[in-house]
Amino acid sequence: MKILTALIKREYWEHRGGMLITPVAIAGFLVVLAFILVFTLDNVVTDDNGVRFSLISHIIETASKLKYLNEVQAELAVKSMLYSPVVFFVFVMFIVSFFFALGTLYEERKDRSILFWKSLPVSDTMTVFSKYLAIVIATPIIYAAVVICFQLFALIMGTILAWFGGDSGVGFWTSANLFAVALNTVISILVWTIWFSPLWAWLMLASSWAKRVAFLWGTLPILFIVVAEWTIFNSFKFITMVGEYLFEGLLYGVANMKVIEDGGLDFIEASSSLEAFISLEFWVGMIISAGLLGSAIYLRRFRDES
Amino acid sequence: MSAIIKARGLQKSYGSFEALKGVDFSVERGKIVGLVGPNGAGKTTVLKAILGLTSFEGELEVLGLNPSKQRHELMQKVCFIADVALLPKWLKVKDAVEFVTEVHPNFNLDRAKLFLSKTKINWNSKVKELSKGMVTQLHLALVMSIEADLLVLDEPTLGLDILYRKEFYNQLLAEFFDEGRSILVTTHQIEEVENLLTDLIFIKDGEIVLDASMDEVSDKYVEVMVGREEAERARELGPVMERDVFGRKVYLFEGVERSKLAELGELHSPSVADLFVAKMKEGK
Numbered sequence: 133m134k135i136l137t138a139l140i141k142r143e144y145w146e147h148r149g150g151m152l153i154t155p156v157a158i159a160g161f162l163v164v165l166a167f168i169l170v171f172t173l174d175n176v177v178t179d180d181n182g183v184r185f186s187l188i189s190h191i192i193e194t195a196s197k198l199k200y201l202n203e204v205q206a207e208l209a210v211k212s213m214l215y216s217p218v219v220f221f222v223f224v225m226f227i228v229s230f231f232f233a234l235g236t237l238y239e240e241r242k243d244r245s246i247l248f249w250k251s252l253p254v255s256d257t258m259t260v261f262s263k264y265l266a267i268v269i270a271t272p273i274i275y276a277a278v279v280i281c282f283q284l285f286a287l288i289m290g291t292i293l294a295w296f297g298g299d300s301g302v303g304f305w306t307s308a309n310l311f312a313v314a315l316n317t318v319i320s321i322l323v324w325t326i327w328f329s330p331l332w333a334w335l336m337l338a339s340s341w342a343k344r345v346a347f348l349w350g351t352l353p354i355l356f357i358v359v360a361e362w363t364i365f366n367s368f369k370f371i372t373m374v375g376e377y378l379f380e381g382l383l384y385g386v387a388n389m390k391v392i393e394d395g396g397l398d399f400i401e402a403s404s405s406l407e408a409f410i411s412l413e414f415w416v417g418m419i420i421s422a423g424l425l426g427s428a429i430y431l432r433r434f435r436d437e438s
Numbered sequence: 439m440s441a442i443i444k445a446r447g448l449q450k451s452y453g454s455f456e457a458l459k460g461v462d463f464s465v466e467r468g469k470i471v472g473l474v475g476p477n478g479a480g481k482t483t484v485l486k487a488i489l490g491l492t493s494f495e496g497e498l499e500v501l502g503l504n505p506s507k508q509r510h511e512l513m514q515k516v517c518f519i520a521d522v523a524l525l526p527k528w529l530k531v532k533d534a535v536e537f538v539t540e541v542h543p544n545f546n547l548d549r550a551k552l553f554l555s556k557t558k559i560n561w562n563s564k565v566k567e568l569s570k571g572m573v574t575q576l577h578l579a580l581v582m583s584i585e586a587d588l589l590v591l592d593e594p595t596l597g598l599d600i601l602y603r604k605e606f607y608n609q610l611l612a613e614f615f616d617e618g619r620s621i622l623v624t625t626h627q628i629e630e631v632e633n634l635l636t637d638l639i640f641i642k643d644g645e646i647v648l649d650a651s652m653d654e655v656s657d658k659y660v661e662v663m664v665g666r667e668e669a670e671r672a673r674e675l676g677p678v679m680e681r682d683v684f685g686r687k688v689y690l691f692e693g694v695e696r697s698k699l700a701e702l703g704e705l706h707s708p709s710v711a712d713l714f715v716a717k718m719k720e721g722k
Contacts, residue, residue: 138540145533146526240526247523248577250491253513254541433509436492 135254139262140270143236150228151271155278158224162217163285170293195290196297198304206307213290214283214313215389221282222321222385225275229267229325233335236263237432238346246432256433260336260425267332272325276318283313316388316405323405324385328378330417333424340431377413384408442467442588442620443488447496450483457483459644460496467587468617470634473624474714475641481624482521484641485592488622489518501587514543517586521593521624525573527566531559534580544585549613553579556605570597578606582614589614591623595630603627607634632710640717647717656707660696663688664703672702679716690716 144151170188198206237260240246249259287310291301325332338350358371388405408414443465450458458480465471475481486492488500490509498505503512525534531554538545554561557575565573574597581589595603607630615621625631638655640648650658664672669687673680675698677689690708691699699705708716 135541138537142533142537145530146528243526244522244524245526245529247491247518247520248525251489251513251518251520251523251581252538252541253510253543255510434493436486 135258136262136265139254139259140266143263143266144270147228147232147266147271150232151266151274154224154228155221155275158221159278159282159285162220162282166285166289170289192293192297195293195301196299198290198294198301198307199299201303203307206303210304210307211313211389213286214308214310215317217282217286218279218317218320218389221275221279222324225271225321225325229271229328229332230335232271233263233267233332234339234346234350237336237340237428238342256429260340260429260432263336264329264332264425268325268329269322272321273318276321279317279321280314283310283317319405320385320388323388323408324381327381327384327408327414327417329421330424331378333421333428337424337428337431340428340435377417380411380413381408384411440467441465442501443622444499445484445487445497448484448487448498449495450480450487450492456644458487458494461641461644461646463639463646463649465588465620465622465637467620469636470615470621470623471637471639472628472631472635472710473622473639473641474628474710475624476718479641480644481641482592485518485520485590485622485624489516489520489590515586516588516590517581517584518590519577519581519592519594521596523577525565525577527564529565531563531565531568531576532561534565534576538580538584542584546583546585550579550583553582553609553613556609557602571599571602574598575602575606582610587619589619589621591621591625593625594623595625595627603630607631610634628710628714635710638710640714642718647720648713655710655713658693659708659713660691660694660699661688661706661708661712662691662699662702662704663706668702675699675702678720679712681712 170191198209201209240249250256287304290304294301294304335350338353339346342349354371354374358368361367361370384405384407386405387407441464443463445464446462447460448458448462449456449460461480461484473481473484483492483494487494487498488505490505490512493506500512501515505512529537535547535550535554538550539547554576557572557579559568559572559576565576568576574595578594595606598606610621611634623631623635635652637651638648639646648655662672663683664687666685666687672687672689675689675691675694678692679690681688689702690712696705
């Protein structure tokens with residue numbers, strides 16, 4: 133356990149940019165953007181009829197109107213406000229994780245540090261597993277933590293705006309179960325990244341295989357399968373299957389974020405993201421991931437490059 | 439004395455190229471063995487086989503373990519520096535020390551601190567901010583602080599300036615080495631290590647051409663410096679090598695009685711470098 137922790141910390145040192153600085157920068161950017169909107173967008177927006185009106189007073193008006201909504205509407209409004217930025221973070225995290233997985237077993241060979249790592253009593257299995265955990269557990273938890281901080285900021289900002297409108301802003305804090313929102317944010321992001329394991333594992337295998345241009349090894353074989361299947365069978369079953377699998381993961385990921393019971397996202401069958409873990413597809417995905425990671429471990433252990 | 443490394447019929451091919459042609463050798467505990475050979479002779483292959491980094495045929499036992507099957511256990515007791523290994527650029531010095539402390543049960547943190555305090559390496563620097571020599575110093579400090587039974591050094595002083603190289607070998611003897619441990623070292627700078635070594639292995643074209651202790655070497659190989667007038671007599675005794683020094687001739691003899699040679703001129707022990715050149719030219 134101590135070794136695994138040290139290894140994950142090692143991944144963090146290497147990927148601090150993508151794992152911590154990027155989400156913090158996004159949050160910072162959104163905060164600055166919010167302030168710019170609040171403090172500078174006075175009298176600059178034109179409505180549909182060509183009449184200029186003050187956006188800031190409009191926002192304040194909206195914020196202070198929260199108390200006039202009924203319980204269900206208020207909960208919907210607050211949850212929408214808190215959950216909507218998550219998508220933005222998750223999208224960036226996807227890109228970060230994509231290149232993390234693609235580079236992780238390739239960079240150590242390219243910068244020739246692999247023999248240093250291999251001179252320490254850490255098995256290849258442990259090393260590869262730690263990299264996988266860094267992608268599916270450590271990164272999403274850090275992102276979720278930053279998102280929660282941002283949600284807190286949004287609540288404070290909403291409250292202050294409500295004050296300007298003469299309202300107490302208490303509705304922002306009482307309309308929804310904020311602890312549940314925070315917990316759901318963590319679970320949703322985690323479920324999503326774990327569900328995507330076959331993708332990360334595939335990229336890691338490409339990473340350990342590639343002698344150069346890991347990106348092409350990560351993408352071209354999939355393209356090749358698609359083209360081959362289309363040429364031979366005139367069908368797109370493989371890519372459809374992959375797409376459906378990944379889409380299902382996204383649905384499970386957002387299942388927690390259903391803004392309200394039976395609300396807008398009722399096409400999701402699951403009522404909780406955690407139900408992902410009892411679906412057959414999830415376990416098939418995990419078995420495929422294990423196979424891909426096993427191959428990556430084998431390559432790292434036995435490939436003799438010289 | 440127990441053997442730390444036992445190799446019997448160690449063989450390795452890369453395609454049709456035979457890198458190792460079934461070599462036998464052993465390394466005893468408490469020895470410092472120099473593995474010397476020209477580029478492409480199979481040195482690196484031997485080291486990689488010992489460290490479980492490559493597959494091989496034949497028998498090989500390191501500390502009683504099979505390097506290719508029990509690599510993980512082996513790495514607890516063996517430490518190495520490969521000539522091509524570098525530390526990653528993003529790693530901070532203090533993080534590198536912390537990482538090794540956490541993953542290696544036999545890492546001696548105090549010793550690492552002592553080694554690093556003798557260098558100009560800043561604890562908070564990243565590897566990319568260090569000079570090439572400093573990166574090597576850091577790497578050596580980490581590896582030498584591991585309480586290992588066997589230390590394998592592949593061209594350890596590559597990129598170090600001469601001042602630190604001397605220092606490194608002094609530290610190696612003073613701080614790391616004791617009779618419970620062995621060191622296997624390859625280097626092109628033979629002169630630097632020859633006073634350190636207890637044993638010598640020469641490897642050429644995948645075969646071992648010399649495997650002896652330094653005492654045996656100095657018993658068996660003798661250099662005689664003779665005037666030109668004695669050259670013919672010296673040649674009759676079958677020297678393995680001849681070279682010119684300041685208008686005189688130096689002959690290297692293998693296994694010729696000292697008393698005979700003493701008649702010709704002054705006797706010396708050959709340097710490892712000269713012996714190496716002689717051995718490599720043999721049969722050509």
